[in-house]
Amino acid sequence: MKPATSNHTLIGPFSQIVTMAELPEAGPIADEALEVLENAGVLVHEGRIVLVESYDKLLKIAEEKQYSLQKIEEPMVLMPGLIDSHTHICFAGSRANDYAMRVAGKSYLEIARNGGGILDSVRKTREATVVELVDLLKKRCDRHLSEGVTTCEVKSGYGLTTDDELKMLEAIQLVNKHHAIDLIPTCLAAHMRPPEHTDSRAYLEEVVSVLLPQIKEQGLASRVDIFIEDTAFNEEESLEYLLAAKEMGFEITVHADQFSTGGSRIAAEAGAVSADHLEASGDEEIALLKASGVVATVLPGASLGLGMHYAPARKMLDGGLCLAIATDWNPGSAPMGDLLLQAALLGAAEKLTTAETLAAITARAAKALHLTDRGSVQKGQLADLIAFPTANYKEILYQQGKLKPTKVWKQGKEV
Numbered sequence: 001m002k003p004a005t006s007n008h009t010l011i012g013p014f015s016q017i018v019t020m021a022e023l024p025e026a027g028p029i030a031d032e033a034l035e036v037l038e039n040a041g042v043l044v045h046e047g048r049i050v051l052v053e054s055y056d057k058l059l060k061i062a063e064e065k066q067y068s069l070q071k072i073e074e075p076m077v078l079m080p081g082l083i084d085s086h087t088h089i090c091f092a093g094s095r096a097n098d099y100a101m102r103v104a105g106k107s108y109l110e111i112a113r114n115g116g117g118i119l120d121s122v123r124k125t126r127e128a129t130v131v132e133l134v135d136l137l138k139k140r141c142d143r144h145l146s147e148g149v150t151t152c153e154v155k156s157g158y159g160l161t162t163d164d165e166l167k168m169l170e171a172i173q174l175v176n177k178h179h180a181i182d183l184i185p186t187c188l189a190a191h192m193r194p195p196e197h198t199d200s201r202a203y204l205e206e207v208v209s210v211l212l213p214q215i216k217e218q219g220l221a222s223r224v225d226i227f228i229e230d231t232a233f234n235e236e237e238s239l240e241y242l243l244a245a246k247e248m249g250f251e252i253t254v255h256a257d258q259f260s261t262g263g264s265r266i267a268a269e270a271g272a273v274s275a276d277h278l279e280a281s282g283d284e285e286i287a288l289l290k291a292s293g294v295v296a297t298v299l300p301g302a303s304l305g306l307g308m309h310y311a312p313a314r315k316m317l318d319g320g321l322c323l324a325i326a327t328d329w330n331p332g333s334a335p336m337g338d339l340l341l342q343a344a345l346l347g348a349a350e351k352l353t354t355a356e357t358l359a360a361i362t363a364r365a366a367k368a369l370h371l372t373d374r375g376s377v378q379k380g381q382l383a384d385l386i387a388f389p390t391a392n393y394k395e396i397l398y399q400q401g402k403l404k405p406t407k408v409w410k411q412g413k414e415v
Helices: 055-065 096-103 108-113 118-127 130-146 162-178 200-218 235-247 263-270 283-292 300-306 313-318 339-350 354-360 363-368
Strands: 008-018 036-045 048-054 068-071 077-080 082-084 149-155 182-190 223-227 251-256 274-277 295-298 323-325 385-388 407-410
Touching (some): 036 055, 048 055, 055 068, 082 363, 096 108, 118 162, 130 407, 223 235, 235 251, 235 263, 251 263, 295 313, 300 339, 313 323, 323 354, 323 363, 339 354, 354 363
Parallel strands (some): 008 068, 008 077, 182 223, 251 274, 295 323
Antiparallel strands (some): 036 048, 077 385
């Protein structure tokens, strides 16, 4: 956790505060359920929210007790900081050539044969030093923070050897120590079978017996992920791997149902915190995830990057799921990495309410990462806050990602 402020500070007044508090954890959300406070302020102490109230009321308290004031001089809407719960932003190199081939109609296999695909990112990431990875990751974190993302999950998975996976996780840890953004590291050594291995099950056994104990010992990650797909790992070996990781004390999440179904069943059976992608999911998969309480994390960036349909977000909400939206920011299928823009586009396409879309990148995204101390503006939560230059919160999604926050606070400290 980053160092926090040491005294009370009143921040405001805000035209509106959209608190994202007291919302249902799963299922549809009507816009009327949003708590929107007018002419309000936030009192912060030691990085946490103490009170969210009418500004006039808070100002009296602040003046009596001689608290410091951070005056907001223009109309602004305050929200909790955005949470991007699925990214791959620790990598080296670019896959712009892949993208050009893909939009020209080349298949995944053709691109791979031309030296592209995920193994291109693996080669470049293996060649990079920790210092180089730290520098690249820091720049991406700078951009994310400037766009209102105050918490970001980051996966390994472009190393695919014990040493290279540890190198990636070390880079993530180093950036997390020195950057205002909070990074949540996830081990994705099971991204795909590395070219040196001919047997995927044997590779997964090596990850469990050699890599995961070192990650545990060094405190590099508490989460483990696997990509379940024809081009990656099958259902049977994935379930064995996830249960072994869970037995070791890791939380688990799954790349599921991106091109074919099956992954969501494994996520449900293994008791994953979230199942991510879900573009191929149907009624049966939604029912399985609902019954097991798995958060459904949809990734519109991958749909935009690959030119394919979105995950059925409306159907998921109506089926009673907790829906999170994340960017999947990565060098191959989702190079854009703009969470607000992607959420706005998905919301328009899938007919999500404003409340559902905003919850999916704040309160419900926090649930996808098993975080209980952020995602809403209310007493006791981290003072991770963002403010938009508008008097009406509905402008945020209406402008489809072009209206960016102009103020960002991490644990009460403006960054």
